[in-house]
Amino acid sequence: xxxxxDIIKATTQIDPVTGSLNTPIHLxxxxxxxxxDDFGEFDYARSGNPTRNAVEATxxxxxxGNFGYLFSTGMAAISSxxxxxxxxxxxxxxxHVYGGTFRVFEDVLNRFGITHTxxxxxxxxNITKAIQPNTKAIYIESPSNPILAVTDIAxxxxxxxxHQLVTIADNTFMSPYLQKPLDxxxxxxxxxxxxxxxGHSDILAGAVVTNDQALAAQIYFVQNAVGATLGVTDSxxxxxxxxxxxxxxxxxxASAQQMAAWLEQQSVVxxxxxxxxxxxxxxxxxxxxAKNGGAVLSFDVGSYENAKIVAENVQIPVFxxxxxxxxxxxxxPPKMSHAELDANELAATGITPGLLRLSVGLExxxxxxxxxxxxxxxxxx
Numbered sequence: 001x002x003x004x005x006d007i008i009k010a011t012t013q014i015d016p017v018t019g020s021l022n023t024p025i026h027l028x029x030x031x032x033x034x035x036x037d038d039f040g041e042f043d044y045a046r047s048g049n050p051t052r053n054a055v056e057a058t059x060x061x062x063x064x065g066n067f068g069y070l071f072s073t074g075m076a077a078i079s080s081x082x083x084x085x086x087x088x089x090x091x092x093x094x095x096h097v098y099g100g101t102f103r104v105f106e107d108v109l110n111r112f113g114i115t116h117t118x119x120x121x122x123x124x125x126n127i128t129k130a131i132q133p134n135t136k137a138i139y140i141e142s143p144s145n146p147i148l149a150v151t152d153i154a155x156x157x158x159x160x161x162x163h164q165l166v167t168i169a170d171n172t173f174m175s176p177y178l179q180k181p182l183d184x185x186x187x188x189x190x191x192x193x194x195x196x197x198x199g200h201s202d203i204l205a206g207a208v209v210t211n212d213q214a215l216a217a218q219i220y221f222v223q224n225a226v227g228a229t230l231g232v233t234d235s236x237x238x239x240x241x242x243x244x245x246x247x248x249x250x251x252x253x254a255s256a257q258q259m260a261a262w263l264e265q266q267s268v269v270x271x272x273x274x275x276x277x278x279x280x281x282x283x284x285x286x287x288x289x290a291k292n293g294g295a296v297l298s299f300d301v302g303s304y305e306n307a308k309i310v311a312e313n314v315q316i317p318v319f320x321x322x323x324x325x326x327x328x329x330x331x332x333p334p335k336m337s338h339a340e341l342d343a344n345e346l347a348a349t350g351i352t353p354g355l356l357r358l359s360v361g362l363e364x365x366x367x368x369x370x371x372x373x374x375x376x377x378x379x380x381x
Contacts, residue, residue: 003177004246010061011243013054023054025236046227052235056207058242059197062176063189065209067216069223070235074172074192075100076228077206079108081168081188083226084218087113089136094121094151095349096144098170099338106340121151122282127159137166143173143286146298146333146357147350148273150282153289157185166215172196172324177249179290187212188219195324196295198241199248203234248326248362252295255365259358260297262369268376270300270354295360296323298333304353306379307332311356313375316363323359328368331357 001009013023026049031042042048052070060068071077078101085091093105095118105116119126121140138160142151153169160167168188169181175196181189191197193205210216223229230238253276260274275286276293286293301307310330311319317328321336331337333351341349360368 007062007177007246008243010058011239013058023051023236023239025232026050027232045232046229047224049229049232049235051232052230055230055235055239055242058239059176059191059193059207060209062242062245063171063209064176064180064182064211065189066211067209067213067219069208069216069219070193070230070238071206071208071223071228072230073204073228074190074194074206075104077192077208078170078190079104080222080226080228081190081208081219082109082114083222084215085109085114085136088134089114090132090134091116091137091139092121092127092130092135092165093118093139094141094144094149095119096121096147096149097139097141097349098145098172099333099340101139101141101170102338102345103340120149121156122149124152124155124159127156131159131163131165135163135165137168139168139170141170141173142179142289143275143282143294143296145173145296146273146331146337146355148173148275148280148282148294148296148298149350150275150285152285153181153184153186160187161185173294173296174290175245175249177246178253178292178294182209182211184289188215193238194322196249196252197245197324198238199244199324199326200237200241201322201325201327201329203237203241205230205234205238249295251362252360253292255362255368256295256297256360257293258365259360259368260293263297263299263372266376268301268306268379270302273298296357297360298355298357300352300354301356301376301379302354304334307354307356309378310372310375313378314371316368316371317358317361323357325359326362328361328363329359331359333357 056068117130169186172192191207193207274297275282317330
């Protein structure tokens with residue numbers, strides 16, 4: 001069965017009672033128990049809801065995992081995974097990490113004695129050198145947000161196995177249609193399902209998938225304990241979004257490839273970050289572990305002033321936080337996704353004052369190119 005077909009089958013879970021093609025929305029916080037001594041599968045919706053469970057099963061199947069869990073946001077998913085660690089534990093974290101994740105490590109986990117070291121994971125030697133006696137896990141993002149740095153996932157897994165470490169991969173930028181970290185040996189995959197998975201800029205959601213039963217038990221314990229679960233209606237909307245994941249990603253990525261190639265030829269653009277370009281230092285690794293370069297790219301127009309001109313003059317993309325919608329979304333990482341980082345931290349991760357990030361939508365790519373072309377002409381020579 002091809003993956004496109006598998007996605008349709010996974011998201012079409014026929015209700016055994018009514019025959020409905022769509023998963024019913026079970027708007028109930030609690031469930032009647034027939035027996036005084038033996039409770040049924042569902043008792044209180046924080047611990048489990050039939051609608052959410054169905055979509056969790058879909059997420060597990062799409063990532064080739066056995067256990068899936070849905071959370072209220074991507075950061076709730078990431079934070080819940082990180083809360084499975086304990087005081088005294090140490091994690092190695094890619095320095096090319098989403099600003100929200102950076103904040104959790106720097107400003108939350110440190111207060112509870114869970115320490116970390118940020119390293120450039122694109123060089124595997126940096127990971128090995130950072131391992132301490134109390135290191136418990138390696139956390140990566142590939143491609144990373146927003147400079148699209150690619151980590152050799154299989155290489156990270158090999159190091160982790162040698163040192164009995166847990167591996168965690170943020171797969172938000174790729175989605176399970178383009179990349180499957182579990183197949184490459186990763187232990188836990190996390191997603192901001194708000195993005196490509198839901199695909200319509202209408203919900204917040206997070207997802208975690210694993211094949212390891214012991215890790216799954218820990219993740220479920222935290223999910224249930226802190227109650228950061230995805231609501232029933234948003235679970236249903238996520239399932240509906242997933243139905244078109246394959247066809248959307250095919251269009252998104254084809255347009256992104258074209259857009260990146262065009263940007264690379266523009267004199268006002270100093271560099272384009274997109275691992276689908278042959279000129280990218282990450283091209284070969286990306287080709288090995290993913291279907292293509294994805295649908296997000298970033299590019300540097302040289303200065304804050306130039307970035308401002310572009311953002312204020314494009315007509316098609318919305319200028320906004322987030323990515324992964326049907327509409328193209330242009331964002332300015334220093335003030336949006338990575339606003340938590342100071343100037344030195346931004347520079348250390350390659351986020352320059354002129355950097356713009358583009359999530360390529362479903363518009364006609366020729367229209368997008370023409371739009372950016374007219375905006376670039378506003379930049380003083």
